[in-house]
Amino acid sequence: MKTKRSVGKTLVWIVAILVVVGVGLWFTPTNYLAVAPGITGNLSQMVEVSHGHSPGRGKLLMVAVEIGQLNELLYLGAKLDPNVEILPLNYATGGLDMKQYEQLNYAMMSGSKLSAEVAGERLAGLNASVTTVPGAQVEGVLKSGTAAGKLKAGDLIVAVGPYKVTSPIQIRTLMQKHFTFGQIVPFTVIRHHQRLVIPIKTMHLADDPAPAIGVVIGQDLDWHIPRPVTIKSENIGGPSAGMMFALEIYDQITGKNLARGRVVAGTGEIAPNGTVSQIGGVAQKVITVHRAGATIFLCPQANYAKALHMARSKGYHMTIYPVKTLAQALKDIEIGTSANA
Secondary structure (H helix, E strand, O other): OOOHHHHHHHHHHHHHHHHHHHHHHHOOEEEEEEEEEEEEEEHHHHEEEOOOOOOOOOEEEEEEEEEEEEEHHHHHHHHOOOOOEEEEHHHHHOOOOHHHHHHHHHHHHHHHHHHHHHHHHHHOOOOOEEEEEEEEEEEEEOOOOOOOOOOOOOOEEEEEOOEEOOOHHHHHHHHHHHOOOOOEEEEEEEEOOEEEEEEEEOEOOOOOOOOEOOEEEEEEEEEEOOOOEEEOOOOOOOOOOHHHHHHHHHHHHHOOOOOOOOEEEEOOEEOOOOEEEOOOOHHHHHHHHHHOOOOEEEEEHHHHHHHHHHHHHHOOOOEEEEEOEHHHHHHHHHHHHHHOO
16 A cells, blocks of 8 residues: 555656656657748738828738747647648758748748739739849758858859859759769859859759759849838748738728728738739638638638638638639629628
8 A cells, every 4th residue: 555655756756757758859859840820910010102091991911820840749739739730841841941941931021022012013003013133043052952051042043054044944954954963063143243153063852853952043033113112021931921912002002991891811922913822821821810800811722722621610700712813802802891891
């Protein structure tokens, strides 16, 4: 028969062991990333168009998710949470480490703002435009790539070896056609208005038959935006707020008051021509939208089925509109706010 004292000692040992195990799990990272419901942002407080109209009644909201690498303890918790989506780390980040992934997302947010400004002002009838700059812009550098420490985000690649580069898509073709694995290749880049030639050894990346150096590249663009716009995105990254930025810009230029007293949320990557592209984490965004009290949710058509499934499974009362273009989003939001008025 155990005494109270011996039982107490046993409980102390059990608690101590659990604490040690918990601490160990906390400091043990996994190769997984969690996508969880995040926050909304009132766009009238985030976006300011020069000489624009004051906000009317209601709110237009952008939606963000929480993203972070899981340790073993958080992984166990995430597995038990139906509102959290778990993704393989490399699948989500494209091979970038978390710091580089965050930097890439901030760069994507910057590009999203500019795209939204052009798309929103064009929708409002202004002569906004964007032109491509010849070359391929470095948007991120893989930590394990041979370009690490040599190329930087913002570098503009204008030549690979003796071959001129005018667009990002050219680089992979040139690498596959003219170079081999392990070869040292001179990359000509423009950095802070200086022309540099940087030799980099090619490497092999998984599932890619072409020699590579481990960089994420995109097209550098020259923007013409007639009406100055300020967008305060704080520490939010990624391109998915673009469509809603554009609608808020349109709203402030035209004074249409799109919300009409309602809470309207939306998500979608925007191109300067007004095309709306799919985004990640839409199921978690539906939860965030519901928590914010929105009754109308605009999302890319490619994300619509998943968003609708989440809303129905949760029993949420909201109208979800699938959109392909900014003009369609405008039409849907006007119909939605009128129907719910």
